[in-house]
Amino acid sequence: MTLSLKDLITQALQDVVSDLLADVEANKTPSVILTRPKQKEHGDYAVNIAMPLAGLLKQNPRQVAETILAKVQFPDAVESADIAGPGFINIKLKAGGESDIIKDILNQAEAYGCVDNSNSDRVNLEFISANPTGPMHVGHGRGAVVGDSLANVMKARGYQVHKEYYINDAGTQIGVLANSVWLRMQELQGIDITFPDSAYPGDYIIEIAKEILESKNFAHFEAMDETSRLQELGTLAVAANMAMIRSDLKQVGIEFDQYFSEKTLHESGKVKQLIEKLEADGLIYTGTLPPPKGKEVKDYNPIEQRLFRTTDFGDDVDRPLMKQDGTATYFAADIAYHADKFERGFKHMIDIWGADHGGYITRVQAAMKALTGLNTQPEVLLVQMVNLTRDGVPFKMSKRSGTFVTLSEVVEEVGKDAVRFNFMTRRIESQFDFDLEAAKAKDAENPVYYVQYAHARIHAVLRKAEAEGIALADINDVDTSLLTSDEASKLIKMVMSYPDMLQTAAERREPYRVATYIMQLAAAFHSFYHKNRVIIEDEALMQARLLLLRATAQVIKNALALLGVSAPEAM
């Protein structure tokens, strides 16, 4: 891979900076960062390197900038470099200096923006992990879409990403599920039952009960003792729910590399072994936890139990790994799970959790630090809650009441593309207000149509050109330096910045940047479209514009693909 013009300029400046600092005792050399100025008058690139340097060299910034400019050897494509304001260096490129890049875009096609790096560490990306006790709701959907897009973005930038779904198929909620199904089965047999508040009320439970009764008759379960009956029903119900979840996921275009069952951790003895190891390492002691803060605890009775010294590794309080009845806590299984990932060779783990699990981060990280000695494992991304409204009226989602809105329902109403794109338009740290009616509306409020329209519009122009018998010139014969209008320059800059944007999105785990970028790119195109007619008499300029359009369409398509959104050629 050759260095881009931006890299060459950066390098040229960096060399001078190192040179200047050679005589000065500096702890670290400030790095040169080229930015795109907002104002056009400030040139194509701006560098602020003179400012931090001024302090180290004990000169004023403008003076430093002058020294730098006197020494630097810029590449030929640089037209001029001027000092401005408090000490910025504004760099102006020769006309068309960068426009050849759009040829690269077409040559690279689907690969534009991607890097190949098969030597990179493997990354385990765990997301969604919704309990297999019911269908996924829209809140899960946000995590799902964010996780899948992040995986795509990171893969594009050379990470080896392994997508994993952790199935919480052990624990009390499975017992509740099994019992709920059993009650519905009895009900279906005409037996009079009372359905307690503690059971899952959703209609899908009835569906599962029906399914089970179709494959095995009622007498089979009736004859069993309660424990084994609930065990078998739990297994069947989990399988049914997971099938439903997988189908929901397929509907939004998400597939996992691996579904990992919590139950297998218990059955294989991994959880037990983990506790034994921690005991052997002297990380567990007998103690009593203080009462929880904040809320009134009615009948708090202090219990002496075996506690894991997570506070030694940054946690707020030590954590129990075993319940009073001797079974493992969810936490114990979760550590075993993360330890298992580590053993499978993943030194790098990313977990995407809902905001309601925020309090869980420090203890898992503390536990993994204790087990592996690594400091930053795992990385946890918290996705804030989704607030559902219908025409502005809050819509509660609750599995208990059974009135929750499923992801599947929303996808059916709104469409996969709209759901996926909309969920990506905000940073994960901000809560998402999702209005069902607004999301259903196919109007300008839905940004996905805006960007898809840009793509379709380009293809309309290309179709028109074809219909008029205009042959696309060979890429190498097109003179891109003819693209000098303001709108063209902006559009070129946008398509050029795609790889940088992707890199930032991957490094910072911020896939929403892709969505924001596409909207900006689409805006730059629409603006160009209105001011620059493509199919015109001037053959050379027309070919240049056609090339730019093709490059733009390619970038929109590539970027949308990362978000799992289609790029229609006609709308």
Add this chain to the structure above:
RNA sequence: GCGCCUGUAGCUCAGCUGGAUAGAGCAACGGACUUCUAAUCCGUAGGCCGCAGGUUCGAAUCCUGCCAGGCGCGCCA
């Protein structure tokens, strides 16, 4: 009480890890279709960047303290 997240235009949100005059969309107002898709574009108006201090050449961005909202805080998962 403690921890995490958030607070930017009437509304929904960006703001490229400290840069130059804080930007979009929606809503409001005014323009642009006999010409490649008006699901679009152009313009006008709209801002104590929650509040108060601090750090420095420079702060929406970093630090501290408040205020407001969300989430969480026993052997639930």
